[in-house]
Amino acid sequence: MRINRIDHLALAVDSIDAALPFFTEVLGLQVTNTDVEEGQGVVVAFLPVGDSEIELIEPVHDDSGVARFLRGRGPGMHHICLEVDDMDAALERLKTHEVRLIDDQPYIGTGGRRIVFIHPKAAHGVLVELYEKLPGGNGSANGRSRFAGRLPGRDELRANLDELRQAMVARGRVMAAGTRGFWGGLRRGRNP
C-alpha cells in the first residue's frame, strides 16, 4: 500500500461565499468545481493547488458533523484526504493495526471509488480520509467539473452554490420534518 499524494485539504467555513475572496483574490486560487455531499450535509468548492486541492466545506444542516465542528472549534482545517494506490491493501493494513475508523465499511464516492475515514483518536487528532485511485481515473477525488473546464465567474458560482444548497434542503424536507420533533424534544430534555 502506497500513499500517492495529498488529494485535498478540507477547510470548514461558515460560508463559502464569504470565504472565497481570501482564497481567490488574496491567494489567487480558482474554483474549478463545486459539489454536494448528502451524507455530510455540506456543499463544497474545490480550488486546485499544484497536485492537490483545497476543499471548502460549508454545512447546510445545523445537525451535520461539520456544523457541530464549526460551533465547537470555529472555522479551520477539518480533514486531510490522502490518495492510496490500493484500497484492499490499505484496509488490510488498518485492520492489522486495529486502527479505529469512523464507519465499519468504506463508503462509495464519486466514480465508484472507495473511501474510509480514520478516526482522529487513532491519528493524533487528525481526521484522515483515504480514497482509492482508480485505473484511468482523473487523479482527483472530486470527479468531473460541474463547469466543464471553464472557470465560473463570481455570480455564476454564487448561483450554483445556492442551487446546490436549495436542492439539498428540498431533498431533506421529509427527513427534517420527521426528525424535527425528536431533535426538538431532545434539546428541551423531553426524550430519553
Add this chain to the structure above:
Amino acid sequence: MRINRIDHLALAVDSIDAALPFFTEVLGLQVTNTDVEEGQGVVVAFLPVGDSEIELIEPVHDDSGVARFLRGRGPGMHHICLEVDDMDAALERLKTHEVRLIDDQPYIGTGGRRIVFIHPKAAHGVLVELYEKLPGGNGSANGRSRFAGRLPGRDELRANLDELRQAMVARGRVMAAGTRGFWGGLRRGRNP
C-alpha cells in the same frame, strides 16, 4: 503571484516518537529529514507525500506557541505551508488587501528563503505560511536532508531527535533561567 503547491501540512503532536508508528507503520510514510525551529521552540520531522510533505512538530519548551496550541486544542493540524513563486508580489498583494500577518516582516528561513505567516483571523481559522521558491531551490521548504538521502532507522531517528531537543534546551538555558521567575510569578498572579 502564483501558488505552486502545498509545500507541507504541519501537525502538532505531543511527541514525534509516539506519533511516528501511525504515520510510518500504518500509512507507510517515511521520515527523510528532521530539524529544529529555534524561534518556534520545536523539533520537527518531515515525511514526503507526493509533491508535498507532512511535518510533525513537537514543542520543546512549555511556553512555545505550539505547546499552548496543544494545551488548548489537543494534537492536530497546526498550519499549512504554500509555496509562492514571487514573495515580493505576495507581500504586495497581502498589503493591498490589508491581510493581517503574524509578524510585520517576513522572516528568513532555510537557504535564505523569506517566509510569512498569515494570521488565522484573516484566513478563516487557518494558519497559512507562505514561503518563496528560490531559483534552483530543491523545491522543499525543509532544505537539505540531515540523513544525506538515507532513510534513518527508528533508533537512529530517536537518537537524532533527542540530540536536537537537548541542544535546544542547552541553548535556551540562560533565557529559561531569566524568564522563569517572571512566568512563574505571572501564573501565580503576582505580576501585573
